[in-house]
Structure formats: structure tokens, C-alpha cells
Amino acid sequence: MFFKLVIVILVSLAAAEDLNFTYNGFLSANLSLDGVAQVTSNGLLKLTNDTGLGHAFYPNPVTFKNSSNATAFSFSTTFVFAIRSGLGPRLGGHGIAFVIAPTRGLPRGIPNQYLGVFNETNNGNANNHIFAVELDPVQNPEFGDINNNHVGIDINDLRLVNSTPVGYHALNNGGFRNLTLISGQPMQVWVDYDGIQKQINVTLGPINVDKPHIPLLSLKYDLSTVLNMTMYVGFSSTAGSLVTSHYILGWSFEMNGQAPELVLSQLPKLPPDRRRKKKFAELLEDWELEYGPQRFKYKELYMATKGFREKELLGSGGFGKVYKGILPSSKTEIAVKRVSHESRQGMKEFVAEIISIGRLRHRNLVPLLGYCRRKGELLLVYDYMPNGSLDKYLYDQPVVTLNWRQRFRVIKGVASGLFYLHEEWEQVVVHRDVKASNILLDSEFNAKLGDFGLARLYDHGKDPKTTRIVGTLGYLAPENARLGRDTTHTDVFSFGAFLLEVACGRRPIETQGQDLDVVLVDLVFSCWKRSNILEAIDLNLGSEFVAEEVELVLKLGLLCSHSEPSARPSMRQVVHYLEGDIPLPALSSLGLSSGGLKFAHHEGFDDSATSYPSSMGKEMSYVPESTLLSGGR
Numbered sequence: 228m229f230f231k232l233v234i235v236i237l238v239s240l241a242a243a244e245d246l247n248f249t250y251n252g253f254l255s256a257n258l259s260l261d262g263v264a265q266v267t268s269n270g271l272l273k274l275t276n277d278t279g280l281g282h283a284f285y286p287n288p289v290t291f292k293n294s295s296n297a298t299a300f301s302f303s304t305t306f307v308f309a310i311r312s313g314l315g316p317r318l319g320g321h322g323i324a325f326v327i328a329p330t331r332g333l334p335r336g337i338p339n340q341y342l343g344v345f346n347e348t349n350n351g352n353a354n355n356h357i358f359a360v361e362l363d364p365v366q367n368p369e370f371g372d373i374n375n376n377h378v379g380i381d382i383n384d385l386r387l388v389n390s391t392p393v394g395y396h397a398l399n400n401g402g403f404r405n406l407t408l409i410s411g412q413p414m415q416v417w418v419d420y421d422g423i424q425k426q427i428n429v430t431l432g433p434i435n436v437d438k439p440h441i442p443l444l445s446l447k448y449d450l451s452t453v454l455n456m457t458m459y460v461g462f463s464s465t466a467g468s469l470v471t472s473h474y475i476l477g478w479s480f481e482m483n484g485q486a487p488e489l490v491l492s493q494l495p496k497l498p499p500d501r502r503r504k505k506k507f508a509e510l511l512e513d514w515e516l517e518y519g520p521q522r523f524k525y526k527e528l529y530m531a532t533k534g535f536r537e538k539e540l541l542g543s544g545g546f547g548k549v550y551k552g553i554l555p556s557s558k559t560e561i562a563v564k565r566v567s568h569e570s571r572q573g574m575k576e577f578v579a580e581i582i583s584i585g586r587l588r589h590r591n592l593v594p595l596l597g598y599c600r601r602k603g604e605l606l607l608v609y610d611y612m613p614n615g616s617l618d619k620y621l622y623d624q625p626v627v628t629l630n631w632r633q634r635f636r637v638i639k640g641v642a643s644g645l646f647y648l649h650e651e652w653e654q655v656v657v658h659r660d661v662k663a664s665n666i667l668l669d670s671e672f673n674a675k676l677g678d679f680g681l682a683r684l685y686d687h688g689k690d691p692k693t694t695r696i697v698g699t700l701g702y703l704a705p706e707n708a709r710l711g712r713d714t715t716h717t718d719v720f721s722f723g724a725f726l727l728e729v730a731c732g733r734r735p736i737e738t739q740g741q742d743l744d745v746v747l748v749d750l751v752f753s754c755w756k757r758s759n760i761l762e763a764i765d766l767n768l769g770s771e772f773v774a775e776e777v778e779l780v781l782k783l784g785l786l787c788s789h790s791e792p793s794a795r796p797s798m799r800q801v802v803h804y805l806e807g808d809i810p811l812p813a814l815s816s817l818g819l820s821s822g823g824l825k826f827a828h829h830e831g832f833d834d835s836a837t838s839y840p841s842s843m844g845k846e847m848s849y850v851p852e853s854t855l856l857s858g859g860r
């Protein structure tokens with residue numbers, strides 16, 4: 228009883244006194260932090276670190292009015308901030324907002340958008356009771372942002388009530404001077420509200436100048452309906468997609484008076500701005516000097532892909548993620564593949580090989596333009612293929628599908644590219660990952676084989692005791708699964724699976740409900756056994772196809788899927804069959820009739836001694852005794 232009384236008296240005393248606080252650095256501050264916000268060991272308030280959303284609020288509620296429908300008090304606040312962008316002063320992430328809000332954590336704010344203050348449904352709602360001053364290095368036309376370097380006043384809404392480019396009016400009629408928010412340099416902001424005149428002023432300046440007399444922004448607005456009786460004051464920031472850190476170095480606040488001056492000499496120091504160097508650090512050894520023309524600067528690739536932004540992601544495969552980019556210098560469209568690779572062992576041989584393969588030019592190979600090497604990572608730069616990978620035109624109810632003429636041309640193109648790798652170049656190159664998703668299409672739907680030679684990366688420096696299989700389930704030849712050996716025959720096996728998927732519009736192995744896998748080669752085989760191989764054809768083709776060609780492709784697919792490597796045709800033969808130069812041998816003459824084709828690719832996968840790299844990204848859910856398989860035997 229007694230305690231309660233004491234507390235009540237204290238609270239009412241506190242409320243009667245005008246709040247003021249000063250933080251010259253935040254080491255002893257008791258801020259309420261959430262998201263990724265943190266106070267660093269030297270007292271900087273770091274709102275974001277590369278990613279995410281950060282909030283920092285004065286922990287206690289602040290009284291802004293005498294009663295719920297009274298007029299709001301005057302207040303004044305000042306703070307020193309810095310926005311450090313990993314890219315230096317050119318590209319920035321999102322900004323910082325000084326916020327007065329009914330709650331401490333802004334739980335409804337969403338990262339990367341709305342400055343972490345609002346969300347898409349509550350933005351603009353008068354019930355938000357949010358006042359914010361944003362320092363925004365991003366131009367978002369949706370909110371009427373004037374440019375990518377502005378200061379604005381937000382009231383319940385990110386559509387700015389008022390805003391202006393960043394700068395300050397120098398003292399003594401020194402004129403207007405521009406400032407850049409993401410310069411990385413600390414700047415000071417003053418926000419002053421006059422409760423009688425109902426006027427909000429926002430003033431900015433470099434850290435080493437006195438408060439300019441003329442505010443940058445001045446707005447007549449009565450905050451009495453916006454501010455509730457008690458509110459919380461603090462900062463919100465989102466990192467955005469580009470690498471940016473947001474810092475507050477010092478902050479003071481005063482109700483009904485001028486914010487106490489910050490003692491600039493006491494403010495914590497920003498970390499040295501060495502990030503840029505480290506950020507764009509590359510590995511370059513003597514042996515690479517001869518590859519000068521094929522070397523890309525990491526910074527260039529970083530700029531080209533807008534910082535490897537998620538939006539630029541074209542796809543992710545077994546070997547890494549692929550981003551679209553535009554080279555800043557030449558405006559060339561490129562695709563950048565980021566391959567993570569820890570081992571430096573064998574890197575020299577691998578790069579030599581990749582480069583020499585990169586020198587090959589064939590109309591059915593995706594041109595490799597060059598590479599860049601960083602710690603733990605290799606970046607390969609290819610020509611950009613505007614129509615993407617073939618798989619998206621084949622399965623899962625494609626929006627656009629290819630007609631038979633296009634498909635047959637793609638097949639012939641891939642055959643020609645693979646033949647080149649196997650036999651026409653000075654050295655035999657085994658592709659090791661032939662599949663629809665590795666076939667790319669240029670603007671005219673010409674097929675280009677991608678990712679060649681990449682599989683070799685995983686060979687170098689491997690532990691000889693464990694057999695690592697590179698490739699994709701459903702395309703892997705049985706002897707490959709057993710022996711872990713890649714030969715041109717294993718490529719032909721994968722090519723067979725590819726032929727079938729193009730003609731049938733299905734994946735080599737499709738899971739249909741629980742434990743029921745459709746193995747494409749079995750399906751085609753059983754159709755062939757029933758003397759109706761065309762039954763397996765992709766229904767999306769309708770009746771617009773050349774039956775002889777489809778039959779040829781399906782049978783050739785079966786032939787290439789033969790469990791006996793030496794029974795498979797060579798790519799040279801494949802090219803001849805496809806061109807109609809030589810007739811396809813009768814399948815029945817190859818001992819396929821009674822016992823089935825012995826699609827022993829099933830057997831290999833039972834072998835639990837074989838290890839699969841996680842990069843394959845596929846679960847080993849294959850069930851050997853599928854109904855189709857047993858029916859086919």
C-alpha cells in the first residue's frame with residue numbers, strides 16, 4: 228500500500244518535469260533496441276549492419292501533452308548520424324528516420340520497406356500516430372520521393388508531407404550547399420517543433436559547422452492530433468538490399484526548450500572506412516597474370532549485378548547462384564555465376580582449364596567471358612541468355628512452350644555442342660551435367676550448353692577414398708553411380724535423358740504423390756514395348772509434330788540410356804542419326820526386347836557407399852520398384 232503511494236507520487240512528479248536527455252555516445256545509455264540495432268564497444272549506436280531492420284528508442288514514455296485532447300508541447304532534438312555504404316558514396320541502402328511513435332518497437336514495421344516504420348496496409352492511416360523525419364538516400368516514386376538524397380517529414384504516412392534535397396544554408400549568407408547522405412561523413416540534424424506557432428523545422432549541417440540559422444525544411448503543422456499524450460522517441464532504419472550501415476553518434480532531446488548541445492569531441496569515432504577495400508578484395512596470384520583479359524574486377528561485377536541483389540537472381544543450381552548483370556563500362560548484359568569453393572588446391576589447374584575452355588567458341592556453347600577469384604569463391608562471367616533455361620518451357624504447365632520444330636532444333640544444337648566438346652576440340656571435354664536446366668536459350672531460341680567443365684572443380688583436391696558424384700539424379704549413368712567415373716559415355720547417357728524430357732515434357736524422374744516415382748525412361752520403354760512409342764509424347768505439342776522425328780528422338784533417347792556404356796552411341800553417331808545421315812539401328816536388335824533395356828541406373832542408386840554432394844540439392848527419394856518399371860520387365 229505504502230509502496231504504491233510512493234510510486235504514484237514519483238510518476239506524477241516526473242510527468243510534471245520537462246524531459247531532457249543527452250547522449251554523447253551511447254555507452255551508458257539504456258536504449259530499447261530491437262532488430263539488428265546494437266551499441267558498439269566504443270559507444271556508437273549501429274542501427275543496421277548490412278542487413279535487416281533496427282530500432283532504437285529512448286526506453287521511457289515521453290509526455291507530449293497535458294491531456295489527451297490538449298495541444299502538444301514544443302520539443303527540440305538533435306542528433307549526429309552517418310550512413311556508411313559499402314559502395315562508397317555512389318549507391319546507398321535505405322535511410323534513417325527519427326521517429327515519434329505510440330510504441331517503442333514499431334512491431335508493425337517491415338524490413339526493407341517503409342523505413343521500417345510502417346507496413347503496406349497501415350501506411351497512411353491516421354490511427355498510426357507517427358511523426359517521422361526521414362533521411363532517405365533512396366528515391367521511391369510511390370511515396371513521392373523527390374530524389375535519392377532527400378530529407379522529408381512523414382506524418383502517419385511515408386508519402387512525404389514535405390521534403391527537400393539534402394543540404395544546408397551556410398551561415399553569413401554563405402549560400403546553399405549540397406550534402407550527400409551516404410557520403411559516410413557524420414552530419415548533424417536538428418528537429419524543432421514550436422507548439423504555439425505549430426511549426427516544424429528540420430535543419431541539417433556537416434558535423435563541423437554551427438547550426439545554420441535557416442532551416443532546411445519548415446512546415447506549418449499542428450502535431451496535437453498526431454502525438455498522443457505519451458509517446459516514444461527513437462530511430463528506425465532498414466539496410467535495404469545494398470550493403471549499408473547506419474550509425475547514430477550522439478543524441479539529445481528537450482521538451483519545451485532547446486535540445487542540449489552535443490559535445491562533438493566526446494562522440495565516439497566511426498570505424499575506419501576501410502570496408503571498400505576489403506569488400507572488393509580479390510585473389511590474384513602470379514600465375515593468373517596471363518589471364519589478364521579474362522579477369523574481371525570484383526567491383527565491376529558487384530556494380531553490374533547491383534550488389535548481387537536478390538532481384539537480379541536468375542537461378543540457383545548445383546554449383547551456385549547466377550545473377551544477371553550489366554557491365555557498367557560496356558553496357559553488355561552478362562550472367563555471373565558465383566561458385567563457392569573453399570579449397571585452393573587445384574584452383575590453378577581448374578582456372579587454366581576453364582579459361583582454355585572459355586576460349587572455345589561454338590554456337591551451341593554459352594560463351595564464357597571471364598572470371599574473378601575471391602576468397603572462398605569463384606565468379607564466372609557468361610554471355611546473358613535472354614530466354615533463360617530450357618526446363619522452364621518443358622514442365623510444370625509452362626506459360627510458354629516450344630513447338631516441335633523449335634525442340635528439334637534445340638536437340639540438334641545440344642548434340643552439336645556436345646559433339647564439339649567430346650571430339651572436335653583438341654582435348655576431350657566431358658560436360659558431366661547435361662540436362663534441360665543447363666541448356667540456355669538465346670533471343671532466337673538457339674540452344675547453348677552451359678556449365679561445361681564446372682564439374683571438374685569438384686575433382687581437384689578431392690579425397691580419393693570417397694567417390695563424389697557430380698551430376699543430377701535421373702541423368703546419371705549407372706556406371707557413374709557405381710564407379711564415380713565420368714566419360715563421354717556418361718554424357719551420352721545424360722543426353723539420352725535430355726532427349727526424352729524434351730520430347731515428353733517431363734523430368735527424368737517425377738514424383739507423383741507418396742513414394743510413386745515415374746521414371747521417364749521406363750515409361751518410354753513400356754510405350755515402345757507396346758509398339759506405340761508416340762504415346763509418351765508431350766501433350767503440349769498437340770498434333771503439330773513430325774512423327775518420324777519424334778520417334779527418332781524417343782528411340783535415340785532409349786538407346787543412349789543403355790546400361791552398357793559401350794552400347795550407347797557416340798555423339799558423332801548421335802549427330803548423324805539426328806541429321807538422318809544414317810538410320811537408327813532397330814532397338815530390338817540390341818538385345819533390348821525381352822529383358823528390357825536393363826535400365827540399371829536404378830541399381831547404382833541403391834549403393835549407399837556412394838556419397839552425393841549436397842550441391843545436387845535433390846533428395847534421394849527414388850524407389851526402384853516403381854509400377855512402371857516392373858510392368859516393363
Ligand SMILES: *[C@@H]1O[C@H](CO)[C@@H](O)[C@H](O)[C@H]1NC(C)=O
Binds near residue numbers: 484
Ligand atoms: C534536464 O532534466 C533534469 C532532470 O532529469 C533537470 O534537473 C534539468 O533541470 C533539466 N534541464 C533543463 C535545461 O531543463
Ligand SMILES: *[C@@H]1O[C@H](CO)[C@@H](O)[C@H](O)[C@H]1NC(C)=O
Binds near residue numbers: 262263264265277
Ligand atoms: C548483425 O547483427 C546481428 C545481431 O547483432 C548479428 O547476428 C549479425 O551477425 C550481424 N551481421 C554482421 C554482418 O555483422
Ligand SMILES: *[C@@H]1O[C@H](CO)[C@@H](O)[C@H](O)[C@H]1NC(C)=O
Binds near residue numbers: 287
Ligand atoms: C532500462 O530501461 C528499462 C525499460 O526499458 C528499465 O526496465 C530498466 O530498469 C532500465 N535500466 C537501467 C539501468 O536504467
Ligand SMILES: *[C@@H]1O[C@H](CO)[C@@H](O)[C@H](O)[C@H]1NC(C)=O
Binds near residue numbers: 294295296297
Ligand atoms: C476534451 O475536450 C472536450 C471538448 O472539446 C471536453 O469536453 C473534454 O472534457 C476534454 N477532455 C479532457 C480529458 O480534457
Ligand SMILES: *[C@@H]1O[C@H](CO)[C@@H](O)[C@H](O)[C@H]1NC(C)=O
Binds near residue numbers: 293297298299422
Ligand atoms: C500544461 O500544463 C502546465 C501546467 O499544468 C502548463 O503550464 C502548460 O502551459 C500546459 N501546456 C500546454 C501546452 O497546454
Ligand SMILES: *[C@@H]1O[C@H](CO)[C@@H](O)[C@H](O)[C@H]1NC(C)=O
Binds near residue numbers: 335347349
Ligand atoms: C500492418 O499494421 C497493422 C496495424 O497498424 C496490422 O493490423 C497489420 O496486420 C499489419 N500488416 C502487415 C502486413 O504486417
Ligand SMILES: *[C@@H]1O[C@H](CO)[C@@H](O)[C@H](O)[C@H]1NC(C)=O
Binds near residue numbers: 374392405
Ligand atoms: C546541388 O544539388 C542539386 C540537385 O539536388 C543540383 O541541381 C545542384 O547543381 C547541386 N549544386 C551543387 C553546387 O553541386
Ligand SMILES: *[C@@H]1O[C@H](CO)[C@@H](O)[C@H](O)[C@H]1NC(C)=O
Binds near residue numbers: 419420427441442445
Ligand atoms: C523555424 O524556422 C523559422 C524560419 O527560419 C523561424 O522563424 C522559426 O522560429 C523556427 N521555429 C523553430 C521552432 O525553430
Ligand SMILES: *[C@@H]1O[C@H](CO)[C@@H](O)[C@H](O)[C@H]1NC(C)=O
Binds near residue numbers: 295330356455
Ligand atoms: C492515441 O490517441 C487516440 C485519440 O486521442 C486514441 O484513439 C489512440 O488509442 C491512442 N493510441 C495509443 C497507442 O495510445
Ligand SMILES: *[C@@H]1O[C@H](CO)[C@@H](O)[C@H](O)[C@H]1NC(C)=O
Binds near residue numbers: 613627669670
Ligand atoms: C525471348 O527473347 C526475346 C529477346 O529478348 C524476347 O523478345 C522474347 O519475349 C523472349 N521470349 C520468351 C518466351 O521469353
